Amino acid sequence: MKDKADVLQGTLALMVLKTLDVLGPLHGYGIARRIEQISGDLLAVNQGTLYPVLLKLEQEGSIASEWGTSENNRKARFYRLTRGGRKQLQAETQGWQQTAAIIGRFFAVKAEDLK
Amino acid sequence: MRPLRRFRRRLSSWTTRAQDEERLRAEIEEHLALQAAESIRAGLLPAEARRQALLKFGGVEATKEDYRDQRGLPLLETLMQDTRHALRRLRLAPAFTTATVLTLALGIGATTSIFTLVHAVLLKSLPVARPGELYRLGREARCCYMGGYSQDKEFSLVSYDLYKHLRDNTKGFSELAAFQAFQPLFGVRRAGSPEAAQSCPGEYVSGNYFVMFGISAYAGRALAANDDRPGAPPVAVMSYRLWRERYGSDPSVMGSVFNIDNKPFTVVGVTPPGFFGDSLRGNPPDLFLPLNTGPFVEVDADLNKLDTHWLELIGRIRAGAKPASMEADMRVELKQWLRSHWGEMSANDRAAFPDQTLFLTPGGAGITAMREQYEHWLRILMMVSGFVLLIVCANVANLMLVRGMERRRQTSLSMALGAPASRLVRQPLIESLLLSLFGGAAGLGIAFAGTRLILRFAFPSPPGFAGVPIAASPSMPVPAFAFVTSLVTGIAFGIAPAWMATRVAPIEALRGASRSTARAGSLPRKALVVFQAALSLTLLSASGLLTAALQRLERQDLGFEQDRRTIATISPRFAGYRTDQLSPLYRRIHDSMAALPGVSSVALCLYSPLSGGGWGTGIWVDGHPAPGPRDDHFAAWNRVTAGYFDVIGTPIFKGRGISEQDTASSRKVAVISETFARKFFPNEDPIGKHFGLTADTARQFEVVGVAKDARYLTGTFGERILPLLFLPEAQAEYAHSNQGSLFLRDVVILTRPGASLSAAAVRQAMASVDPNMPIVTIRGLREQVATQFAQQRLIARLTSLFGLLSLVLASIGLYGVTAYNAGRRVNEIGVRMALGANRGDVVRLVLRGALALVLFGLLTGLPLTFAVGRFLGNQLYGMSPYNPAVTLGAVVALGLSALVASFVPAFRASSISPVDALRTE
Known part of the structure; x- marks a missing residue:
């Protein structure tokens, strides 16, 4: 159970970084919406889980945040990618692609191929 | 790197806690508002929109909880919370808190103060450079002189000659230093000063003593090997304490001449404040004199006596030297040295020769007698x-x-x-x-x-x-x-x-x-x-x-009376007396004290009961077979003036005490104790029998009296009283020998019942005999006994x-x-x-x-x-x-x-x- 949550959190962090990379500075709700749009179910319930992830990323220095004004003229916290975050994103993207490629190949292999 | 940064942030986050909490609340609020606004745009009623938003967000409180866990270090925070809570609770119960803290303070305080002593006496090393490199000769501390060419159990004290032999032949030591096992008092007086000499503990040390300890002088210079050779100008090093307390840290002390036992010495340096010599003990030395100045100070110095063992050894070993193999080498050297003195050895020494051995033990704590x-x-x-x-x-x-x-x-x-x-x-x-x-x-x-x-x-x-x-x-x-x-x-x-x-x-x-x-x-x-x-x-x-x-x-019955007895401890040596001047001096002291008002009688002795002094000897009884190497023929002996037994209050059971009739020209007599009589004259009447202190003088002394047993030696309370013998001062061989035992130390003064004797009067009487004669201490015999307990x-x-x-x-x-x-x-x-x-x-x-x-x-x-x-x-x-x-x-x-x-x-x-x-x- 815990392992699954960890994986989820790790993936979620990567999604946040990618989202900020693509869309630029965004508030929490925006990020949640974006991830929801792309990943579908993952964040459909429990948008709240996003906030601890944002905090962790900020503590690690991958993202930074500041107060700004949202589209409905309310005070909102905007997150943006830092240089460190961009580097981390690149590294992790590469890692993910590699992993995905390897796993992909594993799934592609059929029993008779190994004979 | 990143986890580290995060940890730092988390660590510091507790300062911004309230702020962070508010920020999260605002963010969640904003999140919900945006979500609700979107739902409203999609046509939902505001209340329903809000409900949906909350549902979608998930548990708000759970999120906050999760967020807090991420934010700080929860363990630390709850710990601090608990601590604050505990402090508050303790403050609310002041009576309980005070009582408990006080009780605990008593318990912990008692244990800690005892531990302070344990640490200082049992655990601490000497305050010298790298004490781990120091090794000493001997396993047990021994005091203070051993004679002959054999020692029981281990050879732990050495003569100067044996020291030089070990020093020159053992390779593992970078320095091997020797110093006196017994710490004598010296009479010290700055040359030209009118004051009487004052007594200071001191010791003779080899020239490399300070080099070996890695101690350099606080002021002036320490002793060097050059100072410790025959004919070198006599120099001394003074303790920081003496320098500060008696001479007010006067820099002119360096290079000044001091009379030590009336012999001129130049003080060349002062030891550093923390240094207290080679062993932890009650009276750390205030003066360090080179071994070779011994003969300069006293005619009867031990320096060149081959078979008087009076030195302790501590050495610093070279890096990589193995103490075990050094010990083996030194055992061989000891045997070599003993063999080279075969001619002088007694039959008993020769018999004990195969058993002679020595031990090298860690010496970082110095001589651990006190331990x-x-x-x-x-x-x-x-x-x-x-x-x-x-x-x-x-x-x-x-x-x-x-x-x-x-x-x-x-x-x-x-x-x-x-x-x-x-x-x-x-x-x-x-x-x-x-x-x-x-x-x-x-x-x-x-x-x-x-x-x-x-x-x-x-x-x-x-x-x-x-x-x-x-x-x-x-x-x-x-x-x-x-x-x-x-x-x-x-x-x-x-x-x-x-x-x-x-x-x-x-x-x-x-x-x-x-x-x-x-x-x-x-x-x-x-x-x-x-x-x-x-x-x-x-x-x-x-x-x-x-x-x-x-x-x-x-x-317990100590065998002497304590009331009305005052002991004045003197040291004629301080005033520079020669042994041939002593007998008349004792007479003058006796007369001058006896003339004091209230004084009933006076006698002098080598050491009074339980004063810390003691002299021992072997006994050879005339007509008895000579004792073998393992036979106990030990007795303690004392030298006293006429009338001593009456003054100290020890009854004579048989015969008579030492009296005026015992003179240099009359037959040599001795008074023995009951235990002596039982031990050396079992089943016979000792009066008129003879004994001696060496193998060839068994007819030296005739027993004229048997006194009640009295306790003289300290530190033996659990044991039986040792055999004692008393020799008359008047028959001391002033002409032949120049021994330390000729210098009587204690004046015993008996006052009349009801009379009192002031210390000032005693000092004055002594000053009338010789203004240079210092009195080391004056105290009642009762007090002297009490300090033993x-x-x-x-x-x-x-x-x-x-x-x-x-x-x-x-x-x-x-x-x-x-x-x-x-x-x-x-x-x-x-x-x-x-x-x-x-x-x-x-x-x-x-x-x-x-x-x-x-x-x-x-x-x-x-x-x-x-x-x-x-x-x-x-x-x-x-x-x-x-x-x-x-x-x-x-x-x-x-x-x-x-x-x-x-x-x-x-x-x-x-x-x-x-x-x-x-x-x-």
């Missing part, structure tokens, strides 16, 4: 203070348990609300730790004061002397010890209450408090009381044993103090438990009284419970007291550790105070009105 002397009693004190600490722990644990009981409802409520057990355990534990840390801090203060007091009593030193170089202010290991002790203590007394906390059932919260039937907690509390009673019985009987032993010591008295008093403390603590503990239990039984008592029980029945009921505990404690304590009695062993000076009177006394003392402690709550319980008791339900 050997004090080890046992420091252990006793450490054990006693440990017991007190245990009792303190038990007492505080008891108090904590009561607090835990009071908190039961709160605890069960917390549990019902889902508080984790770990948190519930932690709370009382933190409270205990805080209490014990406060107690430890206060205890350090007590330890500081206590150590000073103990040092004063334990190592008394005459005014003007340095005293034992142990600082009362705790050095680094001592606070560390106190801290660790506090922690361990806190855990020890906190663990039970903490454990109790987890055993609370949540259901209890729902019950009414007075309805609570659970007796949980009463068993551990009872066990603690039993434990306390047992320990306190042990301490009481230990203190009883030590006190009884002390009384036995003080009341100072250690013993200190242990007895401290143990009694600790015993009393433990008795009080145990009584408080018993009182607490009895009162608490009686309080819980108010209902029951009410019912009983309503049914016709009278007050006596109630008192008996409560008392029975309490006294059963004490009885149990006594039963557990008894075997422990016997074990402790055995451990005390030789501190009892021959008294049996199984002393029924003492044990009975301890039992009665404990029983009585237990009765008082439990009677008060019992009486109070019996005065409850049954109506009130039932109403409280």
Whole structure:
């Protein structure tokens, strides 16, 4: 159970970084919406889980945040990618692609191929 | 890198906590608002939109909780929360807190002050460079002279010649230094100053002594190898203490001439402040003189006597040298040296030759005579203070348990609300730790004061002397010890209450408090009381044993009278007397003292009883076979002037004492003690028999009298009195020998009944004989004897103090438990009284419970007291550790105070009105 949550959190962090990379500075709700749009179910319930992830990323220095004004003229916290975050994103993207490629190949292999 | 950065942020986050909390709240609010706005745009009603938004967000509080966990370091934060909470709780109960902290401070303070001594005496190295490289000759400290060419068990003292042989042939030492085992007093006077010489402890050391220790001078220069050769100009190094206290840190001391025993020495340097020589002892040396100046100071110096062994050795080994192989080399060198003196060796020496060996032991602590002397009693004190600490722990644990009981409802409520057990355990534990840390801090203060007091009593030193170089202010290991002790203590007394906390059932919260039937907690509390009673019985009987032993010591028949006797200690050597001038000098001193008003009679002796002095010799009896190498033919001897036995008050049983009729020209006589007579003249009348002090002079002395046994030697209280012999001063061989024993040290003055003698009068009388003659000390013989028991008295008093403390603590503990239990039984008592029980029945009921505990404690304590009695062993000076009177006394003392402690709550319980008791339900 815990392992699954960890994986989820790790993936979620990567999604946040990618989202900020693509869309630029965004508030929490925006990020949640974006991830929801792309990943579908993952964040459909429990948008709240996003906030601890944002905090962790900020503590690690991958993202930074500041107060700004949202589209409905309310005070909102905007997150943006830092240089460190961009580097981390690149590294992790590469890692993910590699992993995905390897796993992909594993799934592609059929029993008779190994004979 | 990233985790590290994160950890730092988390660590610092507690400063921004309120801000962060607000930020999260705002963010969530904003999030929900945006979500709701979108739903409203999609056509939902605002209320429904808000509900949907909340649903989608998930648990707001759970998110916050999660967020907080991520934000800071939850463990640290809750720990701080608990600490703050505990502090608040302690502040709310000032009486409890003060009492507990004080109790703990007493326990920790007592243990710490004893540890200060243990550390200084048993654990610490000398304050010299790299003490780990130092090795010394010998396993046991020996004092102070050994003669001949064989030594029992091990060769640990060496002559100058043997030192040079070992130094020049052992390769592993970078420096091997020698110094005197005995520390003489020197008369010191700055040249040209009008003051009389003052006595200072000093020692002869080899030229490389300071180099070997890696000590450089604080001012001027230290001794060098060049200073220690025959014919070198006589120089000396002075201790920092002497320099500062007597000469006001005067820089002109360096290069000045000082008369040491009336011989001119140039002081070339001052040792650094912390340096106290080669061993921890009561009178650290104030003067360091090169070995080779010995013959310059005294005609009869030991320096060039081949078979007088008077030097201790400490060496610094080279890097990589193996002490074990060096030891083997040195054993060979010893045998070589002995063999080269085969011609001078006695038959007994030759017989003992194959057994001669030596040992090299770690010497970083120097010569550890003091360690050997004090080890046992420091252990006793450490054990006693440990017991007190245990009792303190038990007492505080008891108090904590009561607090835990009071908190039961709160605890069960917390549990019902889902508080984790770990948190519930932690709370009382933190409270205990805080209490014990406060107690430890206060205890350090007590330890500081206590150590000073103990040092004063334990190592008394005459005014003007340095005293034992142990600082009362705790050095680094001592606070560390106190801290660790506090922690361990806190855990020890906190663990039970903490454990109790987890055993609370949540259901209890729902019950009414007075309805609570659970007796949980009463068993551990009872066990603690039993434990306390047992320990306190042990301490009481230990203190009883030590006190009884002390009384036995003080009341023993010493064989001489103490009242009306004053001892003036002099040192003719200081004033530069030659031996041929001594006899007339003694006569003048005698006459001048005897002329003082109130003085009845005067005699001089080499050393008075229990003065710390002592001379020993072998005895050869005329007409008896010569003693073999393993035969004990030892006797202590003394040189006294005419009339000595009357002055000191030792009865003569047979024959006569030393009198005026014994002169240089009359036959050589001796007076012997009863034990001497029994040992050397068994079953014969010793009067008229002859004996001698060497193998070829067995007819040297004729026995003219037998005196009552008297105790002269110190440090042998547990043993039988040694055989003694007395020689007349008038028959000393002033012409032939130039021995130290010719310098009589003590003047014994007997005053008339009712008369008093002032020290000033004695000094004046001495000054009229010779203004340069210093008096080292003047004190009553009773006082001189009493100082011999100072250690013993200190242990007895401290143990009694600790015993009393433990008795009080145990009584408080018993009182607490009895009162608490009686309080819980108010209902029951009410019912009983309503049914016709009278007050006596109630008192008996409560008392029975309490006294059963004490009885149990006594039963557990008894075997422990016997074990402790055995451990005390030789501190009892021959008294049996199984002393029924003492044990009975301890039992009665404990029983009585237990009765008082439990009677008060019992009486109070019996005065409850049954109506009130039932109403409280």
